[in-house]
Amino acid sequence: MNQHEFSSQVVQIVSKKLIKPATPTPPKLITMKISSLDQLNPSLYLSFLLFYPAEFGCKVDNQIAKNTERSKLLEESLSQVLTLFYPLAGRYTKDDLFIDCNDHGVEYVEARVSGQLAPFLRRDVDSKQLIHLVPFQSESPTSPLVAVQFNTFDQCGGVAIGLSISHKIADGFVMSKFIDRWAVACRVGIHDQIITNNPPRFDLALLLPTRDTIPEIKPVVKLIPGLKTTSRTFLFHSLVISNLRDTVVVKEQLKWRRSSPSRVQLVTTVIWKALIRLNQAKHGKLRPSVISNTMNLRGRCTVLPISENSCGNLYRPVTVQFVPKDKESKPEFQDLVSLLSDSITNAVNDCTKPQNGDDIFSMVTHAWREAGEEFHKDEVDAYGFTSMCRMPLYADFGWGKPIRVTHVQSVAEMIMLFDTRDGDGIEAWINLDENDMQRFLQDPHILAFTCQA
Incomplete structure (x- = not known):
């Protein structure tokens, strides 16, 4: 540039x-x-x-x-x-x-x-x-x-x-x-x-009243001293996402009989797999990898009187772990999709259990504590994902929708997903270590599935 x-x-x-x-x-x-x-x-x-x-x-x-x-x-x-x-x-x-x-x-x-x-x-x-x-x-x-x-x-x-x-x-x-x-x-x-x-x-x-004390939780980011990051945006067209879904459903017909993976799950998995390969090349071996996704709790805690229009911070992390079975194993796309989908399903089920505000607080703090501990383990590669998809960000103030919406600045390695203007594709805003970004740009699947120009 x-x-x-x-x-x-x-x-x-x-x-x-x-x-x-x-x-x-x-x-x-x-x-x-x-x-x-x-x-x-x-x-x-x-x-x-x-x-x-x-x-x-x-x-x-x-x-x-x-x-x-x-x-x-x-x-x-x-x-x-x-x-x-x-x-x-x-x-x-x-x-x-x-x-x-x-x-x-x-x-x-x-x-x-x-x-x-x-x-x-x-x-x-x-x-x-x-x-x-x-x-x-x-x-x-x-x-x-x-x-x-x-x-x-x-x-x-x-x-x-x-x-x-x-x-x-x-x-x-x-x-x-x-x-x-x-x-x-x-x-x-x-x-x-x-x-x-x-x-x-x-x-x-x-x-969920304020508390005199809250538990100490490790942050779900790795703030590495001296880390120099750079960001890029990658476009996943709707046709690419549709083809990815068809591939997974065909290979895993029984598992996805009731519901196929979402657009966000598919794009997240493409990026995650590329990051796993990146770190494998960087360290000379396949390493454990962890990602954390944010989940909106509105409409999920069905037993409690939480409005869809409740304002404040009402979300929790969903932690997904990949642990290589041996040095020779390599992560298959459909296996990573399954890991992500299972973790989300388990988190959704957990959200139906709280009977009061204390239960919600315990559930959320437990999820943050689990994510924080995983992110700070030695020789584990960890990345935070946040999806803004299906949120009304393409605001028409009277002169049409914006041509583009994007996030600004971050000091940590993280990924944010946005809808494209037509609502069918996804734009992934990715912030990585400068050297890692150069490797990421050359990943064959990133080159095949995205538009970077």
Whole structure:
């Protein structure tokens, strides 16, 4: 990738302001305790980018003028939707473990980029090259819990919307719901039934109250001192995924008689198998490998009164282990798919067992402890996977869906999966050690099954 394409593109901050809820938060809702599962989460921000191309045939000056109006609409609709997502406009009080829903607002930044949008859409762009398009935040008593950056590209009129949201109070599901409701409010108005029906709920702490102490759990990442990572995005077309499924089902007809593996399971397995081979070549032997996937708990704990619209951190890891039988054995694709599928099935079954909040907390902490211990074993290669598929991230604010959505920045080796714009394929955002990435790019199955250009 030509670094000059990015070094020559200056991001200039034009304005910063705080957007407050259109309607003040009622006094009875001013204090919101975080849940015990929120306590388990690190103090970091989730950052994503939504890219929107300029309208076809529209002159750049006219497009930039349109973008000015679009930014105003985003501000107005953001203020409106914050009346529903009122805790996001508050501030986190770390010592007392609650959100002060004081309506201080979310940060809204307008920026101009002196260049073209196109270079940022390439799949070989490193996430570090996108960092200036999202609003940086760090946890403090005065930090907004949400920040938005509206970037206009001067030379083409394209737009990139950067969003950062505190992981202490929101998981990927909440973030996607917030983006989706905000887009509807901008497109058709805050009173549309899509928004007013099934509003977000912030009562998770009633079932999972904060705790005086929480267990120490090893992080499900390997933060290696001096590790230099790089990221790439790999496209798995829907036809490739369909062919993979057909191959597995044919070979394992009895096992998959009731349900075949999902798109996410198939893509995860392709990547996992490539990582196993990579480490085998790197170390001269086949080594144990562990992956951790995140599972949304909404709709899974069927005995308990957890709403599909519950906001907060409501997920758990699912740990999958590959242990070579001997030095000569090699992992077959269908065997890895089975390991992944069985682990997910077992986790789903576990979710039906909790009878109260304490049971949920025990289940989740046990899952995190198991994952953390596996990730920190010697001579075990471990990677974290997170799927954002089937979440409404391709937000139409009134000028069409984004051409692309991506994650921004990470210091750890991890993989995130996103739907493609049409919802049928999958884009895998992969962050690896710089040297490992070069090996990964040459893996025959990665070359065969993905598009990297």
